[in-house]
Each structure stands twice: as C-alpha cells, then as structure tokens.
Amino acid sequence: MEYFRPIAMTDAARPEGALTLAGGWCWFDRVEVLSRSAPARVIPALDCPDDVLHRLTAPRPDFAGLTLDRPRLMGILNVTPDSFSDGGRYPSTLAALARGRQIAKSAEIVDIGGESTRPGAAEVPVAEEIARTVPAIEALRGGGMRGPISIDTRKAMVAGAALRAGATFVNDVSGLSFDPALGPLVAKARAPLVLMHAQGTPATMQEDPRYGNVLLDVYDALAARIAAAAALGIDPAKIAIDPGIGFGKTAAHNLALIRGLSLLHGLGCPILLGASRKRFIGSIGGAESAEARMPGSLAVALAGFAQGAQITRVHDAAETRQALRLWQALNTGDQEGSA
Known part of the structure; x- marks a missing residue:
C-alpha cells in the first residue's frame, strides 16, 4: 500500500498548476509517496491517483459552525484538580466562567475537560466528571457565549449531559474505543466529533509505546476509527481527526508525526493538532x-x-x-486584526 503526503507550502511564489490543500491556505505541487516496503519518493502532485487528489484538495465542510479556510484555535479549560498543566486552577464554576470568557477572546472553541488524561492518570467516576463539567458549560452558555464548546470526554453519559447543557461537539481522546455507548450517542445527537489516536489508556500509555512506522500506523488507525464511526451512523463530514501527540508516543514518535502531519489530509477530515505544553516540548526545549x-x-x-x-x-x-496573526501576515498576506 502507498501513502501520499502532500508537501505543503505557503510561499507567495506559487507555481502555475499548484493545488490548494484541503480548501485552505496551503498549496502543493509535489507529493511524497510513502510505503512500508519501499524507499520514499517524490512525485508531481498531478501524478497522484484521482481519488487521492480529491481527498487532498476537497474543501473541508464547516466544523461546529466554523469555516476551515483559515486556522482555528481551541482553548483548553480543564476543570480538574490534577491535569498536568493547569489542574486545580479553576475549582469553582465562577473561576471556570472567568477563564472560559478569557479563552474565548482569542480562541474560536473552548474545550472543557473534567478528567485528566495525563500519563498515569486514573479514571474519574462518571458522576464526578459530570459535576465538574456541566456547571461550567451551563455558566458559559448562560453568560452569553455562543461559540462552539467541546466536551473532552471518553464517556457517553458525560457527553450526553454536556451536549444537553450546551456543548457543541465531543472531543474523544480514545477515538470511540473506550465506551461503546459513545458512538451511538454522538450519531443520535448528530454532533460533530473529534477522533483522537491513542495507544493504550492514560494509566499505561507511556510505559513502552512502540510502532512499526508511527506515521503510517497512526494514519491507518485513524482511517479505521473513521470507518467505525461511519458504521455507527456518524456523518464523516462531521468528523475531525487528531494524531494524539503524547498519547502512547515517545518524543521521537511525536516529532515524526508533526513532521509528517500533512499526510493526514489524505483521510479527508479536518486535522486537530494538540501538542500544547506536552512533555517532549519541555525535554527538547529545556523547560x-x-x-x-x-x-x-x-x-x-x-x-x-x-x-x-x-x-x-x-x-x-x-x-x-x-x-x-504574525504567521498569517507573513505567509498568507492575511492581516486580520492588524492596525
């Protein structure tokens, strides 16, 4: 089997015939062809099979009401006592409301989680996770927030309570592999869904993660999860994918996934990248x-x-x-918000 990774570019000197990547801000005219059994090679983009080109170039449908012709930010609001970075900082609904409003000034999406998924974390009871997240969602909606809110959970009962409270979509770090009731619930609610790749559970995922080829393995695993979600009645147009940086991956695995991230456009879904403050950043950056x-x-x-x-x-x-904003001004000419 061959895999096709578009070599994404943003340079203003765009060659004639270059193709727009996923209807967004990048273009490509070359593709790296990857295989488990042969050396990588680079070919002209137009030499790709037609079905591959369609998946790589088709504009992505709006996700949770957001157009995807420009980068979107999802701000993290952990209402947990033990998340690896900000656990315990927003213990009350009032504190969560203030933080959520602050996030919404800069990010289009507020992602609310009530269970830490840091390496070694234990599972949180459903009732406790609901008690942490639902009041925060209700407070944000009651306070006038109209933008997308995601519920970061692996559990159907938590997701259902959050959607009823005003959450827009579900962000599942298990890719529908933890709770068999979650997929049918998302399908019935017709809610957008983020499917993340993880090897193992948070309690064990960093003990000894191994892959044959991490980039291709994650691609195949996500393709399988998309197919499983579609089989449950979830609209593929409402699915985004996340390679799961730090979830059952070493620093070398994380770097390989980020370097090769554009391969995942071949799955035909929006890509969510969540690497913020992860351990490998501290190890490499000395923090x-x-x-x-x-x-x-x-x-x-x-x-x-x-x-x-x-x-x-x-x-x-x-x-x-x-x-x-600076990256957009330099790379795409978009100076939105500049004076």
Whole structure:
C-alpha cells in the first residue's frame, strides 16, 4: 500500500498548476509517496491517483459552525484538580466562567475537560466528571457565549449531559474505543466529533509505546476509527481527526508525526493538532515545568499551521493568537486584526 503526503507550502511564489490543500491556505505541487516496503519518493502532485487528489484538495465542510479556510484555535479549560498543566486552577464554576470568557477572546472553541488524561492518570467516576463539567458549560452558555464548546470526554453519559447543557461537539481522546455507548450517542445527537489516536489508556500509555512506522500506523488507525464511526451512523463530514501527540508516543514518535502531519489530509477530515505544553516540548526545549513550555508550544503550533492543520488545541490562547496573526501576515498576506 502507498501513502501520499502532500508537501505543503505557503510561499507567495506559487507555481502555475499548484493545488490548494484541503480548501485552505496551503498549496502543493509535489507529493511524497510513502510505503512500508519501499524507499520514499517524490512525485508531481498531478501524478497522484484521482481519488487521492480529491481527498487532498476537497474543501473541508464547516466544523461546529466554523469555516476551515483559515486556522482555528481551541482553548483548553480543564476543570480538574490534577491535569498536568493547569489542574486545580479553576475549582469553582465562577473561576471556570472567568477563564472560559478569557479563552474565548482569542480562541474560536473552548474545550472543557473534567478528567485528566495525563500519563498515569486514573479514571474519574462518571458522576464526578459530570459535576465538574456541566456547571461550567451551563455558566458559559448562560453568560452569553455562543461559540462552539467541546466536551473532552471518553464517556457517553458525560457527553450526553454536556451536549444537553450546551456543548457543541465531543472531543474523544480514545477515538470511540473506550465506551461503546459513545458512538451511538454522538450519531443520535448528530454532533460533530473529534477522533483522537491513542495507544493504550492514560494509566499505561507511556510505559513502552512502540510502532512499526508511527506515521503510517497512526494514519491507518485513524482511517479505521473513521470507518467505525461511519458504521455507527456518524456523518464523516462531521468528523475531525487528531494524531494524539503524547498519547502512547515517545518524543521521537511525536516529532515524526508533526513532521509528517500533512499526510493526514489524505483521510479527508479536518486535522486537530494538540501538542500544547506536552512533555517532549519541555525535554527538547529545556523547560521542566509545563507552565514554562509556552514558547516551544508556539513553535509546534506554527509548524502545524504550515502543514494546513485546521484546528490547534492550546493552553496559551492569547499568545498563540498573536503568533498566528504574525504567521498569517507573513505567509498568507492575511492581516486580520492588524492596525
């Protein structure tokens, strides 16, 4: 089997005949052909099979009401006592409301989670996860927030309560592999869904992660999860995919996935990149504490923008928005918000 990775570009000197990547801000005229049994090679984009070109170039449908012709930011709001970066900072509904409003000034999406999925984390009871997340969602909606809110959960009962409270879509780190009731619930609600790749559960995923070829393995696994979701009645046009940086991956695995991220456009879904403040950023960048990893997180976010990732999940929404504005002005000529 061959895999086709578009070599994404943003340079203003766009050759005649170059193709637009996923209806977004990147273009490509070459494709790297990857295989498990042969050396990689580069071919002209127009030499790709027609079905591959269609998946690589077709504009992505709106996701949760957002057009995907420009990068979108998802700001993280963890209402947990133990998340690796910001656990315990927003213990009350009032604190969560204030933080959510702050995030929404810079990010189009607010992602609310009530269960830590850091390496080694234990499972949280359903009732406790609901008690943490639903009041925050209700407070944000009651306070006038109209933008998308995602519920970061692996559990059907939590997702159902969150959707009833006003959440827009479900962000499942297990890719529908944890709770068999979650897929049917999402299908019935006709809610958008993020399918993330993870090897193992948070409690065990970093013990000894191994892959034959991490980029191709993750591609195949996500393709299988998309097919499984569609078989449950979930509209593929409402699915986004996440390679799961740090979820059952070493630093080398994470780097390989980010370098080759544009391959995932071949799945035909929007790409969500969530690498903010992850451990590998601290290891490479020399930042022991999660709070000190913002500069490295920005570097990774910019790498994702350059490969056409439509949604980027971040802790530092205001700082990432500033970096994105400068990146857009330099690379795409978009100076929205500039004076």
